[in-house]
Amino acid sequence: MITVFVAKKIITMTEAQPEATAVAVRNGIILEVGSLDSLKPWLEHDEYEIVEDYTEQVLMPGLIDPHLHPIMAAVLLPMQFITALEWKFPWEIVPATTTREAYLGKLRTSHEQTPKDEPFFTWGYHRNWHGEVNRIVMDEIFGPRPAVVWQRSFHELYLNTAMMEHLGIEEEQVKGRPQIDYEKGHFYENGLSFAIGRLNKIIMSQAWLGKGLERLKKVVHYGGQTTVGDMAVGLFDFNLEWEAVENIIDQPDSPFRVLGVPHARVMSHINGGHKQGVEFAKTLPERNTNKFRFSNKIKLFTDGAFFSQLAMLKEPGYVDGHIGEWLTVPEEYEVIARLYWQAGFEIHVHCTGDLGLELAIDTLEKLQSEQPRFNHNYTIEHFGFSTPEQIHRIKRLGANVSANVYYLHELSDSYGHHGVGFERASEMARIGQCEREDVLLSLHSDFPMAPALPLNSAWVAFTRENCEGNIVCPNERVSLDKALRAITIDAARILGLDDETGSIRAGKKADFVVLDQSPYDVGGAGLKDLEILATVFEGEVFPISGA
Amino acid sequence: MFESRAFLSDLPVTLVTGYLGSGKTTYINERLSDAHGVRYAVMVNDFGELNIDAELIAASTERTISLTNGCVCCSLADDMDAAMEQVQQLAHELDWVLFEASGVADPERIKTKIEARPGFALREFLTIIDVTRIKSLAQDKYIGQHIKRQLQLTHPSTPDSTNVQGIEYGTRLSKTDLLSAAAIADVQSWLAHFNSNNESDCDDARKSDGMPRFFTRTVEKTGFLNRKIFEHWLSTVGPEIIRMKGFVYLTDDNMPDRGATNRYLLQWVSGQWSLELFNSGGSETDGPRRSRLIMISHAPIGEHYAQH
Numbered sequence: 001m002i003t004v005f006v007a008k009k010i011i012t013m014t015e016a017q018p019e020a021t022a023v024a025v026r027n028g029i030i031l032e033v034g035s036l037d038s039l040k041p042w043l044e045h046d047e048y049e050i051v052e053d054y055t056e057q058v059l060m061p062g063l064i065d066p067h068l069h070p071i072m073a074a075v076l077l078p079m080q081f082i083t084a085l086e087w088k089f090p091w092e093i094v095p096a097t098t099t100r101e102a103y104l105g106k107l108r109t110s111h112e113q114t115p116k117d118e119p120f121f122t123w124g125y126h127r128n129w130h131g132e133v134n135r136i137v138m139d140e141i142f143g144p145r146p147a148v149v150w151q152r153s154f155h156e157l158y159l160n161t162a163m164m165e166h167l168g169i170e171e172e173q174v175k176g177r178p179q180i181d182y183e184k185g186h187f188y189e190n191g192l193s194f195a196i197g198r199l200n201k202i203i204m205s206q207a208w209l210g211k212g213l214e215r216l217k218k219v220v221h222y223g224g225q226t227t228v229g230d231m232a233v234g235l236f237d238f239n240l241e242w243e244a245v246e247n248i249i250d251q252p253d254s255p256f257r258v259l260g261v262p263h264a265r266v267m268s269h270i271n272g273g274h275k276q277g278v279e280f281a282k283t284l285p286e287r288n289t290n291k292f293r294f295s296n297k298i299k300l301f302t303d304g305a306f307f308s309q310l311a312m313l314k315e316p317g318y319v320d321g322h323i324g325e326w327l328t329v330p331e332e333y334e335v336i337a338r339l340y341w342q343a344g345f346e347i348h349v350h351c352t353g354d355l356g357l358e359l360a361i362d363t364l365e366k367l368q369s370e371q372p373r374f375n376h377n378y379t380i381e382h383f384g385f386s387t388p389e390q391i392h393r394i395k396r397l398g399a400n401v402s403a404n405v406y407y408l409h410e411l412s413d414s415y416g417h418h419g420v421g422f423e424r425a426s427e428m429a430r431i432g433q434c435e436r437e438d439v440l441l442s443l444h445s446d447f448p449m450a451p452a453l454p455l456n457s458a459w460v461a462f463t464r465e466n467c468e469g470n471i472v473c474p475n476e477r478v479s480l481d482k483a484l485r486a487i488t489i490d491a492a493r494i495l496g497l498d499d500e501t502g503s504i505r506a507g508k509k510a511d512f513v514v515l516d517q518s519p520y521d522v523g524g525a526g527l528k529d530l531e532i533l534a535t536v537f538e539g540e541v542f543p544i545s546g547a
Numbered sequence: 548m549f550e551s552r553a554f555l556s557d558l559p560v561t562l563v564t565g566y567l568g569s570g571k572t573t574y575i576n577e578r579l580s581d582a583h584g585v586r587y588a589v590m591v592n593d594f595g596e597l598n599i600d601a602e603l604i605a606a607s608t609e610r611t612i613s614l615t616n617g618c619v620c621c622s623l624a625d626d627m628d629a630a631m632e633q634v635q636q637l638a639h640e641l642d643w644v645l646f647e648a649s650g651v652a653d654p655e656r657i658k659t660k661i662e663a664r665p666g667f668a669l670r671e672f673l674t675i676i677d678v679t680r681i682k683s684l685a686q687d688k689y690i691g692q693h694i695k696r697q698l699q700l701t702h703p704s705t706p707d708s709t710n711v712q713g714i715e716y717g718t719r720l721s722k723t724d725l726l727s728a729a730a731i732a733d734v735q736s737w738l739a740h741f742n743s744n745n746e747s748d749c750d751d752a753r754k755s756d757g758m759p760r761f762f763t764r765t766v767e768k769t770g771f772l773n774r775k776i777f778e779h780w781l782s783t784v785g786p787e788i789i790r791m792k793g794f795v796y797l798t799d800d801n802m803p804d805r806g807a808t809n810r811y812l813l814q815w816v817s818g819q820w821s822l823e824l825f826n827s828g829g830s831e832t833d834g835p836r837r838s839r840l841i842m843i844s845h846a847p848i849g850e851h852y853a854q855h
Binding site: 174177190191270329 | 554567609622628629632649650651653656659660662663664665666687688689690692693696
C-alpha cells in the first residue's frame with residue numbers, strides 16, 4: 001500500500017530537485033518525490049491512497065536538533081513555568097510574566113490549580129522582573145505545602161519552610177555557609193548543589209522523570225522534529241537514562257528517533273579506564289532499536305559552561321580577570337581523543353570558549369598527522385567564542401560545527417556589558433564565516449538550555465537579533481538556505497544519519513514537517529512565526545494539536 | 548581562628564592540589580599508610596592509582612572502597628556533590644578528609660565549594676609542585692593560567708591569610724631527586740615571585756616544607772567514665788591538639804542508670820567541644836563499654852593524655 005502526500009509545495013532540501021508537489025511513501029520509505037503525474041509508474045504497480053489534507057500547505061524534511069539533553073529536560077518539564085519570556089508548549093503557551101504583582105498572582109493560582117498533596121515546583125523566576133521572592137513570601141503563599149522556586153538560569157533556588165523540613169535541612173547544618181541564606185531559604189552556586197542533592201529524591205524519581213519525558217516527547221514533536229541527538233548519554237546516570245529513554249521514548253506514540261552519543265568520561269568510569277570505556281562504547285549499538293540507537297559517536301568536553309562564564313578564553317580573557325574552567329585536563333583530553341580516534345569513532349566535543357576550541361583543534365591536528373582520516377565528522381559542539389583564524393583551521397582539518405546560536409540571542413548584550421566586552425560578545429557563534437568557508441554547520445538548542453524550536457534557531461542564525469532587539473554582528477549572519485540546511489540535511493550529516501533522513505528523496509525515511517507557508521516565501525525573518533501543523537515520521541502522520 | 552560557620556561536627560578537609568603527575572597520589576598514599584588510627588575519607592579522581600592492599604579491603608562498591616582500618620576511599624568520578632554526600636553519610640565514623648583536586652581545578656573555586664558544603668571544613672591546603680615541570684607548566688598555553696593561580700593561592704600575598712579562615716597553607720616539592728641542588732634553588736627562587744607582596748621569607752621556609760605531619764594518639768578505656776571527671780579532663784587538653792573525636796560511655800549524676808542509653812559522640816575542635824547522645828549502633832552497646840578517642844595534632848602528643 002502506497003501513501004501519496006500532495007502539497008502546495010514540497011521543499012526537498014536536495015540540490016537536484018529542490019521543489020516538488022507530491023511524494024509517495026511505502027512502509028515508511030520514500031519511493032519517489034515529484035508530481036502526481038511523475039509518480040505514476042509506482043501507482044500503477046500497487047494500491048495507493050492520496051492524503052489531501054495538506055494541499056494548501058508546505059512539506060519539508062522533518063527537522064533535526066542534533067544536540068539536546070532528554071534527562072535534563074525531564075527534570076525541568078514537570079515544573080510550573082512562570083517566566084519573563086514567553087514559552088510555547090504544546091500543552092500551554094506560557095505568557096510572559098514581567099511584574100512582581102503578576103508573578104505572585106501566578107504563584108497563587110498555580111498553587112491552587114495543582115494537587116496540594118504534591119510538592120510545588122516552579123521554574124523561571126528572575127529578580128529583575130519579579131522582585132525578591134524568598135522563604136517568607138513563599139511560606140505565606142504555600143503554607144504547609146513544600147515548595148521550590150527555581151531561578152531562570154538554574155543556578156539558584158528558594159525553598160519554603162515546609163520543603164526544608166521535608167528535605168531534613170536544619171538551621172545548624174547550613175547557617176552561615178557561603179552561598180546559602182537560611183533565613184531566606186536561598187541556595188545558589190555551591191549551596192545549590194547541596195540543595196539539589198536533597199531534592200534528587202523527588203526530581204530524579206521514576207515518577208518525576210516519567211512525567212518529564214512524556215512532556216519532552218510533546219516538546220520535540222511540537223518543534224517539528226523527527227530526529228534528535230542525546231548529546232551526552234550518562235550525564236546523570238547511564239543505565240537510568242538508557243532505561244528511561246527506552247521505556248518512555250522508544251514507544252509507538254513517539255514521532256521521532258533519538259541518536260544517543262555516550263559521554264566518554266562516563267564510559268571510562270563505569271568500565272574502570274579509558275581503554276575499557278572505548279571497548280564498551282563499541283558494544284552499545286548491539287542494543288539498538290529503531291527509535292533509540294547508538295552509533296560510532298562519542299562525546300568529549302573541553303571547557304566549562306558558557307552560561308556560567310566558565311568558558312576558557314584566550315587573551316584578553318574576561319573583563320573582570322576571572323578565569324574559566326577545564327572540564328577535562330588538556331593532556332587527558334588528548335589521550336582520550338586519541339583512543340577514540342584510533343578506534344574509528346566520530347568525536348563530538350563540547351567547546352564554549354576560544355581556548356577550549358583551540359585545544360580541540362590542536363588535538364585534531366595532531367591526530368590527523370598521526371593517523372589521517374577522511375570523513376571523520378569531528379564536530380565542535382556549542383561554539384561560543386572563536387577567532388576567524390580558528391575557522392580556517394576547522395575548515396582545513398575537515399571538522400564540523402554544531403552551534404548553539406541561542407547564546408547570541410540571550411547573552412550577547414549582557415556579556416558585552418558584563419563579561420568579555422562588545423567586540424567578542426557580538427561575534428559569539430561565528431557562523432557567517434562557517435558559511436563563507438563552507439564548513440558543515442548544524443544548529444542546536446541544547447534544550448533545556450534554549451527552546452527546542454529549530455525554526456527559532458534558524459531565525460536567530462539568519463537575523464542575529466538578540467533578546468534586546470538589536471542585530472549583533474550582521475556580517476556573521478548566515479543565508480536562509482544555510483540556516484535551513486543546518487536544521488535538516490546538514491544536521492543529519494553531522495549525526496551521520498544523512499543516508500536515512502534530512503532531505504526528501506527516493507530511499508530515505510518519510511520524515512516530514514508540515515508548515516503553513518514556505519520558509520523561502522516568508523524569508524528568514526519570518527521563520528520563527530511559521531506554523532507547524534503536523535509531522536510525519538516514517539510515513540505516519542502526527543498532527544500537532546492546537547495548531 | 549575558628550569561625551562561627553564551622554561546626555564541631557564538620558569533617559576537617561585537607562585539599563591536595565597539583566598538576567597531573569606531580570605526586571598527589573603519592574602524598575595521599577603516604578598519609579594513608581601512616582594513618583595511626585586516623586580514619587580518613589580519601590576522595591580521589593581515580594582509585595586505581597591508590598596503593599590499596601587487597602587484604603585491607605573490607606567492602607567495595609562502584610564508587611567507594613571501605614578499608615578494614617576504618618578509612619574509606621571515594622571516587623569523585625565527575626560528581627563531587629554525590630561523593631561529598633556519600634562521605635557525609637559516614638561522617639560520624641570518620642575523622643579527616645583528604646581531597647584530591649583535579650589537576651586543573653581552580654583552587655579558589657574548589658575551596659569555595661568545600662567551604663560552602665555543610666558538614667565539611669577546609670583546614671589544610673597543600674599544593675604539590677613537580678620541580679622538573681613547574682616552570683614550563685606555568686607557560687603552558689592551556690593551563691598556564693591555572694598553574695599560576697594555584698601558586699598564587701598557595702603563597703598568599705597577605706601574611707595573615709593563612710590564619711584568617713583557619714586554613715593552613717603549604718607546598719611540597721616533588722621529584723627533587725631529578726634535579727641538581729642549584730636547579731632546585733632556581734625553582735625555589737622562581738616560586739618566591741608568586742609571593743611578591745610578602746616581605747617575610749621565613750614564612751615561606753616554613754611552608755615549603757610541605758604540610759606538617761600528623762601526630763595521633765588513641766585513648767581507650769573500658770567501662771563507664773564519670774562525666775564530671777571526663778569534662779575536667781577535656782579542659783586539660785592543650786592547644787596543640789587540633790582535633791579529637793570518638794565515642795565515650797559516660798555516667799552522670801542525672802543518669803545513674805547504666806542502661807544502653809549513655810554512649811556519646813565527642814567532637815573536639817581547637818578547644819571547643821560537644822557531647823551528643825549517640826545510640827544508633829546497637830551492637831556496640833551490648834558489648835563491653837569501650838570508650839575510644841583519637842587525638843590529632845601537628846606536634847607530638849604527650850604520654851600523659853593516655854594516663855587518665
